[in-house]
Amino acid sequence: MHLSVIILNYNVRYFLEQCVLSVQEALAAIDGEVIVVDNNSDDDSCQMMKNRFPEVKLIQNKENSGFPKGNNLGVEQAKGKYICILNPDTVVSEDTFSKILAFAEKQDNLGIIGCKLIDGTGNFLPESKRGIPTPWVAFTKIFGLYKVFPNQRLFNQYYAQHLKENQTGKVDILVGAFMVMKRDLYLEIGGFDEDCFMYADDIDLSYSVLQKQKNNYYFHETSVIHYKGESTVKDGRYMKRFQEAMEFFYEKHFRKSLFFLVVIKIGILFFSVVKMLQGKPKANPLPESYIFFSSNEILCEQLCSVLKNKVAFLDLKKEKMVNSCLVSKNKRVEVILDNQYISFKKCIEILETLKHKRVTFKILPKSTHFIIGSDSKNERGKMVKIK
Template sequence: MKLSIVILNYNVRYFLELCLRSVEAAITNIEAEIIVVDNHSSDDSCAMVRLQFPNVKLIENKENHGFSKGNNIGVAHAKGDYLCILNPDTVVAEDTFIKTLAFAEQKSHLGIVGCQLIDGRGNFLPESKRNIPTPKVALQKLLANSKNYYNTNLKPNDIGVTAVLVGAFMILKRDVYNEVGGFDEDYFMYGEDVDLSYKVLKAGYKNYFFGETTIIHYKGESTLKDKVYAKRFYGAMEIFYKKHFKKHAVISTVVKVILGLASMRKPANTLSKVIVKETLVISNAPNKQLRNKMATSLSFSKDLADITKESQIVFDSEFLSYKTIIEFIKTKNIGNQNTYRIWVKSSNFMLGSDSSTGRGEVVSF
């Protein structure tokens, strides 16, 4: 088998369904399997997977094991030569895996391959490609200088070597994953992708950013960006430093101070206000249920050219390809004046996110 896609889910039933629909469309011509590991969700995620995706291998944990252990459990059941670690709050294009695997096959000493991630408004997510967060770099970031934290040498559409990739989307050989011990289970959530990237580098492999494919990552769906998030994130970074930068007592002291200050900072909300004058649904047919649900003025069109500024755009995913939707959100949001929702018509819900730091919106009919 060529590819095993491991998706760790926790209480994001609707985002998981959309993710699985996009993944199924993307593996039509690939020998692949999908493994969903559920970390004891209290919603109906598991029932949905069993009913709507009978070919998906579903692993139902009896407790929330966290990101690292949850993914390691999934990988233990994987049969593919390659793994894709994928967040459930993502949407992939139909050619994402084909293009990324073709790139991977060309490389020797291949470590991890990541791709271009955008949020629900089409904004590039800089964590798609990062440098090693040394104590010095962490201090600079705390002081609002992220130049050395993110890999700014590569543009969003570029291809090149980078040190750290984000756990929302990672492709690597299963043998490499197992060689370095997979995700370190000392990390419950956050920091494990930095740690894995670093372990792969230390094992003699090269990590790559592959900017020729783009996916949506609705950041903040599995956890809200609040003080709890900050505490967990910087706590995870402290684990990272103790494991990899613990030899110097002065560095250890500086790290504790940096992380203590950083954990008190509440992440900024990057949401820019948008005045939505109308809702335009891009679909091949009007829908009465959708029309009754929306409070704003609503119209239907088959033509993407009809989209205007200050509108909420609802994409019918059974009319448009996921790649078309992703590329439009990425390239056509002129002046960042529109918001976007993806409509899963057969399941009667739509979802999207207007911020990379807050929870998205799900509307079911």
Template sequence: MKLSVIILNYNVAYFLRQCIISAQRAIGNLEAEIIVIDNASADHSCEMVKRDFPSVILIENKENVGFSKANNQAVSVAKGEFICILNPDTAVAEDTFVRCIQKAEKLPDLGALGVYMLDGTGNFLPESKRNLPTPKASFLKLIGFTKKYYATHISEENEGEVEVLVGAFMFMKKSIYNEVNGFDEDYFMYGEDIDLSYKITQAGYKNYYLGTAETLHYKGESTQKDAAYLQRFYGAMQIFYKKHFNSNLLLDLSVKTGVWTAKLLKTKNIAEGKKGTPTPSRAIVITDNLAMLKGLSAVVEQPLKSVSKSIFQDGSVQETLVVFDADYIPYTQIFNVMRQYRNLGNQFRIRPPGCSFIIGSDQSDDKGGVVQF
């Protein structure tokens, strides 16, 4: 088997549904499997997978064992030569897996491969390609200097060697994953991708960023940004430094001070909340399905107008709620439009193929939203 797509889910059934559908499309004619491992979700995720995706391998944990342990469980049963660790709050373009395999087979010293990730607003997620977060680089990022933290030496749509990839999409040979012992289970959530990326380079392989392959990531959907999140996130960074950097009194003090300061700032931002996004002046649905349009119109406050894909040829779309029907327009084109028309007052929603709901997010690090119809 060529590829195993591994999706760890926790209480995001609607996003998981879109993720599976997009992965199935991207698999195409590849000999591949999809493995969903669920960390004791309280929603209807497992029932949905069993009912609607009988070919998907489902592993149901009775408790939330965390990111690292759950992914290691799934990899242990994966049959693919390559594995792709994939977040449930993502959607992959139709050619993403093929592009990754083609690139991977040309790079004999490849460790892991990452791709261009965009958020729900159409903007690039800079964590798609990062440098090693040394204490100095992390401190500089904290005070607003991100050049040393992110791999800015590679442009967003280019490709090249990087040190750290994001765990929302990590593509690699299963043999390499096993060689470096997979995700470190000392991390419950956060930091595992940095640790795995570092272990791969320490083993003599190279991590690589491929800007021509795309994945949408509704960053923040799988986690609540609360006190427990902050404790886990910054606690993970302390674990990483303790494991991989020579400890001394000055370093320990610097890390603790940096972590404390970051937690304080993040807590303040969370308490203040996020600014609301303005309501677009009009709403359009990119579809030829009038029945779907009628159903959606009954639950959306704004009047909806059905339009064809040709509307994007004149470049006049702004301050508009844009709903994409993924049965009518493929994810590859959806992502292209989102990138092209970002930051123009537009908001984007996607109706996954065959589904009676739309998904979207108007903040790069906020939970996404679902509207059923």
């Protein structure tokens, strides 16, 4: 078997369904398997998997064993030469795995391959590629110096800004939402460290691979949607988690840094004050109009009823291309994409093409009765049932 895709799930039943659908499409021409590990969800994730995807291997944990252990359990049962660690709140293109595996086969001393991640509004996620978070690099991240001096190597290493968004190349650290590597290498380094704190598991795995003299790569030729499962607002709680993660990483691989501890304490105080002054985040305003890209006009009528708003119908039998002139960016617009007629790859391309602060997106996954997406990288995402 060539590829095993490991998806660790916890209480994101609808995102999981869409993710597995996209993965199955991407594995159509590949000798591969999907393994879903559920960390004791209390929604109906497992029942959905049994009903809709009986062919998918499902591992049901009786407790929430955490990200590292859950993925390690999945890899233990994987049969593929390669494995892909994949978040359930992702959507892959139909050609994502074929492109990644073709690239992998050409590399010597292969470590981990990551790809171009975008959020639910089509914007690039800079954590797709990162550098080793030494105390100095962490300092430039905490105080935003990487934004002020994006072209200066002294300040731009946290998000590996030596590589552009659309440039493939070697990087040090990749994000755990999407990682492809050889299963043998994963097992050789012991997989994810089960003692790891939040925010450090993927850093630790990436660095452990580098220690084996392997090369990690950022691969830009395929884009994957990553709906951000947890708010990325940089408040005091976030900074506390960041501190715990970095302390774990330093204690394991380096010596503890007094410089970093002082900086992080200042950072926690700074962001706590900023958060207090900002107050509660404002809710995103509702769309002023909706456009449904489909060939099913009856579904459009159902959406009008559910959304309690007029939904413009764009018949894909007549409109061969979805272009920016069809979407007015002078008012808030929500674009709804019918996956029955639009491939996941095309959905992703539309997000990247039409991205704008006034445009939001939802996908209607094929053979489902819900639309799903995210209006901001700072929120968990939204699902609306059609029936």
